[in-house]
Amino acid sequence: MVQANLLTPPSRIPPQTALQLSQKAPLILASAPTSSLPWPLSLLFSRETPETWAIHENLLLAALRTGDDASARQILDRLTTRFGADNERMIALKGLYEEALAKDDKELEKIFNDYEKVLKEDPTNMSVRKRRVAVLKSLGRTADAITALTVLVENSPTDAEAWAELSELYASTGALGQAIFCLEEVLLIMPNAWSAHAQVATLHYLSGSTSIPALTLALRHFARSVELNDSYLRGYYGLKLVSQKLLPLLSESSVSKRNADEDDVAPPKPQSVKKLEEIATAKLGEIIRQYSASKAGQSGYDEAEVIAARELLDRDGKVER
Structure with missing residues (x-):
């Protein structure tokens, strides 16, 4: 089903799956979930469901993955109209859209500076903090990305996603001990995450x-x-x-030679x-x-x-x- 796939997409979508999901864009965009009447009358004729906007957001991500920038722009505009440009999540999604369309490091630097301005006004915006880390990675500034994530997990120690990302960055630099420590923190938060165990x-x-x-x-x-x-x-x-x-x-000989260290x-x-x-x-x-x-x-x-x-x-x- 279209809605089921878009509502619960896999955490790491392969290209073929992303393409299949993004092809649902015309069907989703053909129907308006909200009424054109002014509020509060619009609430009486709205076709929104609790899943409507989760589907739109996942469709946005799939469209960006497959280069369907036109559909992504329409979905982003629809989300912005519904939730407002100042919504914390919308600021992050707008930034994600701009990152996907960035042509060079200069444009990524501009996006990074925009994130810095947002965080000066609202340091608690975790979604933008994470997007800021993504831009640092795209710019090849791994050490800065590690520093930013370290600050993030210090302020939000139960953020499993941030710990996992920090582990990946440490591993990319060869710091396997630190990478293992970060994943152990993930397992403390999510002990049944089989992918983290692997x-x-x-x-x-x-x-x-x-x-x-x-x-x-x-x-x-x-x-x-x-x-x-x-x-x-x-x-x-x-x-x-x-x-x-x-x-x-x-083998028995190998084990017997091991030091009896506690x-x-x-x-x-x-x-x-x-x-x-x-x-x-x-x-x-x-x-x-x-x-x-x-x-x-x-x-x-x-x-x-x-x-x-x-x-x-x-x-x-x-x-x-």
Whole structure:
């Protein structure tokens, strides 16, 4: 359904999905949700629902993703008419629209300066603070973006989105310890976020791909991600990859040489790791077969991820044809 897709779009929309959503613009824009009568009479004849404006906002984002600037402008104008140009959320959406149309760094700098003026008048506008960080990233000012996000999470320590963004920026600079810390904060706020578990597992893996403690932590988080989402391809991929790396390191001689440090992470038993590797292998094979049997775009899995999973299984001859 059009409304269902636009009301609850995926957090990271692939290009094909974004295109499908943006193509709904003519249908949505063809009908006016509000009456042209003056207020308060307009309320009596309005066709608004609680979902109406969430759909419009998600359609705006899809239109910008696909370069449909004309539809995006119409949607933005409709939202502005409804909520007013001074609305906190509208200021951020207008800025997002201008960012998407910016042709060079000079125009991005102007947008950044506009955000600075808004924040001088209203330092509590978190939506604009986040857009300001996005512009800093676009300008390549990673250190400044990290500083801005650090200030943001200090003032809003339960903002999981900001912590996740800060983790991504730290990881991009190679500061994996700080990146892991930020994602652990995300998990304190959202303990059942399977994608966050998979991301922190990936960072542990990258921080020590030959370290038993690091791989053990990666294994735990990947296992937790698939426990929370039984069809999570990335979680099973990581589970198999880490298991394969960890098993050779868990030989009796390797474990006996480890220092009995109180801070060490207790390693798993080899038989447990082997079992997890078998479960991941079986599940990845099932996902690949499901993807192959489904119609294009209807499996729910990203093609690139499925190809990577097939290649991983091909290495040890585990793909069932």
